Amino acid sequence: MRIFAVAFLALITLAAIAPGLLTGSTPDAADALAALQGPSADHLLGTDANGRDVFTRIVYGAAPSLLAGLGATALAVVVGTALGLLAALGGRVVDEIVMRLVEIVLSLPTLLLALLVITVTGPGTVNVIFAIALYTAPSYARLVRAQTMVIRKAGFVEAAVSLGLSRGRIVTRHVLPNAFEPLVVLATIEVGTALVAAASLSYLGLGPQPPAPEWGAMLSAGRDYFSVAWWIAVFPGVAITLTVLSITVVGRRLQRRIA
Amino acid sequence: MIRRILTRLSTSILVLWGAVTVSFTALHLTPGNVVDVLIGSNIVTPEVRAQIIADYGLDEPLFVQYATYLGRVLRGDLGRSYQLHEPVASAIGAQLGPSLQLAGASLLVAIVVSTTLAILTARRRPWIRGLSSGLELIGVSIPTFWTAILLLTIFSFQLGWFPAVGADGFAALVLPVIAVALPITTMLTQMMREGLELTLEQPFVLTARTRGMSDLGVRLRHALRHVLVPTVTLIGWLVGLTVGAMVAVEQIFSRQGIGQLTLTAVGGKDLPVVMGVVLLTAVLYVVVNIVIDLLYLLIDPRLRGAT
Numbered sequence: 116m117r118i119f120a121v122a123f124l125a126l127i128t129l130a131a132i133a134p135g136l137l138t139g140s141t142p143d144a145a146d147a148l149a150a151l152q153g154p155s156a157d158h159l160l161g162t163d164a165n166g167r168d169v170f171t172r173i174v175y176g177a178a179p180s181l182l183a184g185l186g187a188t189a190l191a192v193v194v195g196t197a198l199g200l201l202a203a204l205g206g207r208v209v210d211e212i213v214m215r216l217v218e219i220v221l222s223l224p225t226l227l228l229a230l231l232v233i234t235v236t237g238p239g240t241v242n243v244i245f246a247i248a249l250y251t252a253p254s255y256a257r258l259v260r261a262q263t264m265v266i267r268k269a270g271f272v273e274a275a276v277s278l279g280l281s282r283g284r285i286v287t288r289h290v291l292p293n294a295f296e297p298l299v300v301l302a303t304i305e306v307g308t309a310l311v312a313a314a315s316l317s318y319l320g321l322g323p324q325p326p327a328p329e330w331g332a333m334l335s336a337g338r339d340y341f342s343v344a345w346w347i348a349v350f351p352g353v354a355i356t357l358t359v360l361s362i363t364v365v366g367r368r369l370q371r372r373i374a
Numbered sequence: 375m376i377r378r379i380l381t382r383l384s385t386s387i388l389v390l391w392g393a394v395t396v397s398f399t400a401l402h403l404t405p406g407n408v409v410d411v412l413i414g415s416n417i418v419t420p421e422v423r424a425q426i427i428a429d430y431g432l433d434e435p436l437f438v439q440y441a442t443y444l445g446r447v448l449r450g451d452l453g454r455s456y457q458l459h460e461p462v463a464s465a466i467g468a469q470l471g472p473s474l475q476l477a478g479a480s481l482l483v484a485i486v487v488s489t490t491l492a493i494l495t496a497r498r499r500p501w502i503r504g505l506s507s508g509l510e511l512i513g514v515s516i517p518t519f520w521t522a523i524l525l526l527t528i529f530s531f532q533l534g535w536f537p538a539v540g541a542d543g544f545a546a547l548v549l550p551v552i553a554v555a556l557p558i559t560t561m562l563t564q565m566m567r568e569g570l571e572l573t574l575e576q577p578f579v580l581t582a583r584t585r586g587m588s589d590l591g592v593r594l595r596h597a598l599r600h601v602l603v604p605t606v607t608l609i610g611w612l613v614g615l616t617v618g619a620m621v622a623v624e625q626i627f628s629r630q631g632i633g634q635l636t637l638t639a640v641g642g643k644d645l646p647v648v649m650g651v652v653l654l655t656a657v658l659y660v661v662v663n664i665v666i667d668l669l670y671l672l673i674d675p676r677l678r679g680a681t
Contacts, residue, residue: 218385219392224655226618227636227648231396234640234648235404311517315622318519319637334523341523342531342538349527352520360515 117368120361127358130177140168142175142328151344161346163337169346172328173354179329180355183240183322184310187247191309192302194248195255200286202256203263214260217253225250229316238321247312251305258301262294269293296373304366307359314355330355382667386660393656394447397649398440404645408432411645416456429453452653453646457639462650465635473624473631477616479547480554481609488559492566492601493593497574506563513560519622522553526626539628550627554619558612565608569601576600602673610659610666617655 130137146166154161160169202213220228232246266272267290275285316322317331325336330351337347404411409426427433431442446453452462495506529549530538537546573579574597582592617632624633632651639647671678 215388216392219389219396222389222614222656222659223393223396223652224614224617224659226621227614227652227655228396230621230636230640231400231648231652234643234645235400237643307515314517315519319622319625319640321640331519334520341527345527345532348523352517352523355520356512356516359517360511363511363515 116364120364123357123361124365127177127181127354127361130174131181132178134174134177137174138168138171140171142167142172143326144168144171151340151347153344154346160350161344163333163344163347164340169333169350172333173330173351176328176330176333176351176354179240179323179327180310180314180331181358183244183247183313183317183329184306186244187251187309187313188302188306190244190248191251191305192255192298195252195257196259196291196298198252198256199259199261200263200290202260203267204282204286210260213256217256220250220253223250226312226315229312230321233316233321238324240323243313243316243322246316247309251309254301254305255298258297259294262297263290266290266293300366300369300373303369304363307362307366310362311355311359378667382664386664389660390653390656393653394444397652398443400649401443401645402436411643412453413456418456422456447653452650455639455644455647457642457644458647462646465647466632466650466654469630469632469635472629473620473633476547476550476554476620476624476629476631479551480558480616481612483551484555484558484562485609487555488562488566489598491559491563492570493590493598495563496567496570496593496597503567506567510560510564513556514564516556518553518557518619519626521556522550522623522626525549525553546627546629550623550629553623553626554616557619558616561612562605562608566601566605569604570597573597573600599673603670606666606669606673610663613659613662614655617658 134142144167146162148166149158149162150164150166152158152162152166158168158170160173162168163172198213198217202210202217205213228250229243229246232249233242236242236245272285272289275289280288313322314329314331314334317329318335320332320335323329323332325332333351334348337344337351341348401408401411408430409423409432412426412430413423429446431439434442450463452466454461455465458465491506495502497503526538526549529535536549539546570593574593579592579596582596583589587595620631621633621637623629624631625637632654636648636651638644639651
C-alpha cells in the first residue's frame with residue numbers, strides 16, 4: 116500500500132515537473148474529427164469534446180493541480196506559524212486576540228469562507244490559493260502555539276536565555292526546529308485536503324479558466340458530456356482521488372511514526 | 375453545568391460577532407466603491423443608490439457604518455440582493471427547505487450507516503477490519519463533487535434508475551444524499567470503531583459477558599454509549615463540512631437550494647447574499663453546538679453533576 120502510494124506520488128511529481136516525458140502530444144492539440152472518442156490505443160483515456168487527448172491533459176494538469184494544493188498549504192503554514200508564535204510569545208492580550216480569531220475562523224464552514232473570499236477577489240488560481248490558505252492557517256496557528264508553549268518551558272530554552280541569546284535567535288534556532296515535526300505531519304495530511312478544496316473550487320468554475328488543463332476544471336468542462344462520454348468525467352477524478360489517497364497514506368504513516 | 379452553558383453562550387456570541395465582522399470587512403476590502411460592490415453587476419436607478427447609502431450609513435465614518443451594519447444584522451435585516459431583486463433573508467428562506475431536506479437526510483443516513491458498520495466491524499477478524507478501514511480511506515479521499523458525478527453518470531445516465539435533475543420526491547433525493555453522506559459516514563465510522571475497540575477492552579465489558587450477555591448485546595447496551603460523546607462532538611464539527619459539500623452536489627444534480635443560491639451569488643458578485651449565507655451557517659453552527667452540549671447531558675449522566 117505504502118509503496119504504491121509513494122510510487123504514485125513520484126509519478127505525479129514527474130508529470131508536474133516534466134510532462135513531456137510521459138506523453139508525446141500537447142494538452143491543447145484539438146482534433147475536431149476525433150472528438151468524444153472512448154479509450155483506445157490512440158487515445159489511452161479517450162478524447163474530450165474538442166478532440167483533445169484526456170490522458171495528455173491529465174498529465175499536464177498535474178502541475179496546476181498540485182501547485183494549488185501545495186501553494187495553499189505553504190502559505191497557510193507560514194501565516195499559521197507566525198500567528199502561533201505571536202500568540203505563544205506575545206503576552207496574554209495578544210494570545211487572547213489571536214486565539215479568538217482562530218476559533219472564529221475555524222467555526223465557519225470552510226468552503227463558504229473560500230467562496231466569500233472569491234466573491235471579493237474574483238476567480239483565478241492565485242485567489243483560490245489565498246482563499247484556501249485563509250481557512251487552513253488557523254489549524255497551524257493552534258499547533259505551533261501549543262508546541263511553543265511546551266518548548267519555551269524546556270531547559271534548553273532557559274539555557275539559551277541565560278546565555279543572552281536574542282529573542283529572534285532563540286525562536287528561529289531553538290523553538291521552531293522542535294515544533295517542526297508535528298507541523299510537517301499536519302501539513303502533509305492537509306495538502307490532500309487543500310488539493311480537494313482547490314479542485315472543487317475549479318470545478319465550480321472559480322479557479323484556473325479554460326482551456327487550462329487543471330483536473331477540477333477538466334471535470335467541469337466535461338459536465339455537459341457526462342451522459343455520452345463518461346471518460347471525460349471519470350479519469351481526472353481518478354487522478355485527484357489517487358493523489359489524495361496516496362498523500363493520506365503517507366501522511367498517516369508519518370503521523371504514526373512521531374506518535 | 376450553568377457555567378458550562380454560560381461559556382458556550384459567550385463563545386457563541388463571539389462566533390456570531392466574528393462572522394458579522396468578517397462579512398463587514400469583506401465588504402470594505404472589496405476593491406471599488408461599497409455601493410457598487412453591493413449592487414454587483416446590476417444597474418440601478420439613482421434613487422436606489424441613495425437608498426443604499428442611507429441604509430448602510432455610507433456617508434458616515436467607518437465606525438458608525440460598522441455599528442449601523444451590526445444593528446441591522448441584529449434585527450435580522452441581511453440587506454438586499456440587487457441581482458435577485460429581493461431581500462437576502464427571503465431569498466435564503468425560499469431555498470432553505472430543499473437544502474435542509476438534503477442535509478438532514480444525509481446526516482441521518484450517515485449516522486445510521488456508520489453506527490451499524492462500527493458495531494459490526496469493531497474487534498472482528500483482521501480482514502473485516504482491513505476491508506473496512508481500506509474503504510474508509512477511499513471514502514475520505516474521494517472529492518464529494520466527483521462522487522456526485524460518478525453516481526449521476528452510472529445510476530442516472532447509464533442505468534436510468536434515478537432522475538438526473540430536480541428535487542421531486544424520494545427518488546431524486548437518493549443520489550445526492552449518498553454523495554453528501556459518504557465522507558461523513560467514513561469519518562464517523564472510523565472514529566466510532568476506534569472508540570468501540572477501546573471500550574470493549576474495559577473490565578465492565580468482561581463483567582457483562584460473564585453475566586451471559588450476548589456479544590451484540592454488550593456492544594449495543596454498554597459499549598455504544600461510551601462512544602456517543604465523541605461522536606456527537608464530531609457531528610457538530612461535520613455540519614460545516616456538510617454545508618460545503620452541498621454547494622457542489624446541488625449544482626451537479628441541478629437541485630434548488632442554498633448551495634445553488636450561493637454559487638450564483640459568487641458568480642454574479644452578489645456579496646449581500648454570500649454574506650447572508652455565511653451568517654446563516656454561523657448561526658446554524660452555534661445552534662447545533664448548543665444542542666450538542668445538551669445532548670452530552672442526556673448521554674452521560676456523570677456530566678450532569680459536574681459544573
